[in-house]
Amino acid sequence: MQHHSKLVVGTRRTAIAIAIGNILLAPVMAAGVSEFEEVLVQASRDNSTAAQSKRSTAVVTRQQLDEQQPASVAEALKYQPNIEVGGGTRASNQQPVIRGLSGQRVLQLTDGARQNFNAGHRGTYQIDPELLEQIDVIKGPASSLWGSGAIGGVVAQTTRDGRDMLKPEQTLGGYVKQDFNTAADKTKTSGAVYGVLNEQLDLLVSGYYSDQNDIRLGNEQSLSDSSERDNGGMVKLGWQLDDSQRVTLSHRRSESVGSVPGNPATNVSTSSPLIERQSTDSSTIVGYQFNPESELVDLDVSLFRNKTEIEEYRVLASQQDSTDYRTLGLNLVNRSALDWGKLTYGVDGFQDKSQGLRSGSHRPVPADGRTQVMGGFLQADVPLADAWTLMPGLRYDHFETEANNISDSQRSDDEWSTSLALSWQASDWLQLIARYDEAFRAPTSEELYTTGTHFVIGGPLVNRFIANPDLRPEKAENKELIARARFSGLLASEDSLQVNASLFENKVTDFIEQQVIMDFRNMVFETRNQNVQNARLQGGELSIDYRWQDLDLGVSYGRTIAKDEDTGRALEGIPADKWVASVGYWLWDRQLKLGAKATYADSVTSDTAQYDDYSLLDVGAHWVGRGGMDGLELGLTVDNLTDRYYRRAFSELYEAGRNVKLSALYRF
Template sequence: MKRLFALRPLCLALASLVASSAMAASATRDDAALDPVTVSGTRTPLDLSRAPLIIDIIDRNDAELATASRVEDILGRQPGLHVAGQGRRNGQTLSLRGFGRNGVLVRLDGVRQDITTGHLGNFFLDPALIQEVQIARGALSSLYGSNAMGGVVSFTSVDAKDLLAPGEQSGARLSVGGATANDEWRTNVSAFGRRDTLRGEVDGLVSLGRSESGDIRRAGGDEAEEDASLNSLLLKGGWEPSDDQRFFVSWQHYAERATQPANPQQLTSGASNALRDRDVTSNNVQLGHRWQPGAATELTTRLTFSQQEIDEPQANRTLDRVGLQSDGYHSMQHGWLSQTLAFGAEIEQARQRPDGEANGFPRADIDTQAAYLDTTLSAGRYLAEGGAGAFDVGLGARYDRYDASGVQDADSTHDRVSPRVRLAWLPNEGLMLFSGYAEAFRAPTLSELYANERHFAGFCAGPFFCTPDNYWVPNPHLSPETSNTWESGVVWHQGDWQMRASYFDTRADDFIDTEVDITAGTTQAVNVSRAQLWGYDARVTWQPSALPQWQGHLGLSEVSGKDRDSGAPLGSQTPLELALGSELALGEGKVRIGWQSRFAQDFDKQGDEGHLPGYGLHDIHLAWALAPSLDTTLRLANVGDKLWYRPDGSLGDGRSLLATLNWQW
């Protein structure tokens, strides 16, 4: 009954849109077409009005990214997406569309970021160095392979061209800022430029960042203990010997030193979660070439190296990853039929290397090979032109093979084909109805396959009952998690309004869970559940032509899940959530003031008898260009200091003033 009730608003919206579209079939869109952007969900440049998925894009001009110091600040208000943890950078993980951290692929400049060790997260990046974030929802293994079951979150670092003022060849930028919730201050210095030479244009950027922060104030006044400092570096350069060629190189360095609980996702420390010093270092290096002979064709090849190292007292964990990948697209016209191809291949080697008493992080290797091909065919004429409507047909698949091995344990070798098919119908230029089917998978982590050290020490619950030490038991026979997803939706543009909405239904098999046997003293990863996950997403924007300086937006999301055998709740469910916001530009755009809110229904915490209350959060922001070379952004998050909880039961962020001041010359 809850499922039908949750779907009712979407059904009513679809019915009204089809009706209004039929009445105005000959009308064209009044709003300007969006410039094509390379969309994570298609890997091709696309007008977002033709993208058959729910995607959100956050750039440096948005208050969330402009004032952020951690991933929670950027993504914390996205409907249907939750950042787990207590605000510490080391403990941030995502859940999206019912899938937790291992079912959501995170990419930084095209390189996956998925170190898996204990309760530590996989966001080792400085938001000051990020130009754009794309959140693509849905099963996307046909393009990205393992982990892309609930979606893909892609971070793109800033380039020299993003910072250069119009007509300028060089520049420098000083940014200072901070946040009151954790007594943080931060600074970033960047130098950038470009120059025309006899052998083509060259450009480069160097950016250095530093921040210091203390205990983190959570909702309701509780504090998460921490003392942290972060140093970051970004070096990027490029050479364009001709209009269609570009060679590029980059190095991103992240080094955080923190004193925090052993499990950074818990609020406080204690006897079983004592404070410890933790050093986290991440390096991402790539060397690449982009060939773009025209707007219809692009091929990018990159050699990548990444390393994440976590150093704690008497324990060290290092993940090295070397890869070679090539991705491209090509558009063709076959008379009445147009076709766009997206294609690519990659090979990668990943190596886990523990030292000392590193727990749950075995010495193991995994080699991956993959190739994908996706095509979109477009044909037809709109109803007003005498046709049956325009049609987009998409077909694609990706082949992945991985070979994992651990010390003294059997190898684990699996391959997987992830197909996707989709159909879109456009009765006129302002309306698109789409539906599709996709399969996705998640390969077991090396820790799930090969962990074999002590998990935790034994204990005595009384004078006559004691349990032995508990040890991980390897399971190299684990099968990958798999899923089948149907998704249908609508994209609508008319006058001042734009809307995008979809409903999805996912059947997932072979969920990987951790089975702990206290009496036997063993812990092992096992394939257990058959799950069903369903829900919907919707986005509405309004920019009135009578007041072009103002815009408003709305987001809606809900995710439900159950075990298909027992009917018990399952998956990273989220309650019905509504996000509202608006922004007004004044003084020819030099001043922007805005408001953003997020509301959620009350919710039964999964796996617990606890009931989480609903909430309403409000943020306000001000962006002000004080002078051509000076600007500031202020954001007051959780204005009312509302006590609220995420679906996993962790406290949300408390009231905080986040500020950034930029001076560029």
């Protein structure tokens, strides 16, 4: 596939886009430093804010979720540079694509607990955005912090907390919310009750239910088999033992029911038959925080258990299937402030168990396997001088895996992951960061141990899955340059400008891909996972945000190009170049916010298909009542205002047409 006609052109465009930032900065070098509103990046593990982090990050807050009204986590991130929505149009199958990598190459966390579920053509992001307080992303490899899986990045989802939702002096509160969108005639009812039971105990109980029809596309047709029903909820109990100790217990559960193709990223066909699918996901987390007055102790410990069950009925073949995936895990991280700098260190580990049943003959036999990973990590933050900071990181992981249904399948391996960042505060307004990161991804049980029939060729001939217990881990080496600039008093008093830019090169070796071999001459018909590819992904990001009184302006650009190092050919599946421009304006003493976002995605040409460029316009308004209307909030968002009929690069499915989303919330 040719992502663009020439690699040189792509590199030049990236350089030109990032150079725009330098042009804008030139006239304002004497301006003061600006302080944008900052939030903690939970995925960083060191309690750093977005401004303090030495990595490329993206953050979506609860306010932004309320304004966007996204149907999935991936959709909530779609405006971020170099993050795209993958998995097709059906929300339950969507996942973020970060700098060209997705799926098991992007680590997913919920309240620090790994979400490792993986089974072919089944959605992995099970949590509804209604339950979330924040989503933050680390772009690029981060195994030195999190171990296996983070070769493309980390998506950390933080659930809502009742203490933070209470108003001052309030001991009991809650909300009820009703949503509706027109593209799928979707209705969604949600609500929560939260409060403090006494001086030590606090409680949150929340839930939601949604129902939708097939999704209407921009050509007035509907995407068949895209209707679904979803429900879920969460209970979170907090116990404040004393000023320095807190224990939390949370349990979350979600269920999704609908008829979908065997591969939800496609339409129903002979190779992707209609399936009635019910997915149930649950997670229980016990957490302990200890933060005494000592500078040496800032401790977080969590134990978690995740369980994902999928029941399926293949309509035409009358076959009943089931998938069961379970994860047990532990996280322990401490942060110490020392005379010479800061240390973040800890241990973590998890065990995955997967099994399943496939009824009927000539069917795949799901992995009946176990994978166990234990690791320890250390990251230092060392000031070298007034303007220089060195941040080295080191992690060791040991993983073991075996299949109960395959003899002599047990194997183990060790991996070291390093990182190194050097930060230079060149001036009050400019920070430059150079960093190097390593990462790895251990093969999943499905990749290692799936056996049985893949598909029937004809008559007695079948293509069979062949287990490959000798798969090597995927490995990544990433080099990155980051520039950040912040100003105030630029064009007017009390205004602020923030510019972030980055250039990266991520080399990934031993890519694991599924290969289908159809050798009629030698009568070899098989499917197996192989380490077949070495990839180089290069690109850059630029974002410029300006704020003055009640006005917010922004523009961003992201580009990733990738090729196979062995053949020189461009890799498929890499998202198109994307520009996003945004404007927001507050009215009525910041009671009403109006906003618009314009997105342009460039065209992409592959060896077999042409994906046209497209432009989208999304608009919205969010109103918060005061006085006699206190507690009432109303939202209006219109995605794809011009009803564009389009599809994203490398997607078989076209996206939803004009989608008017309404929400009404009452908070008490």
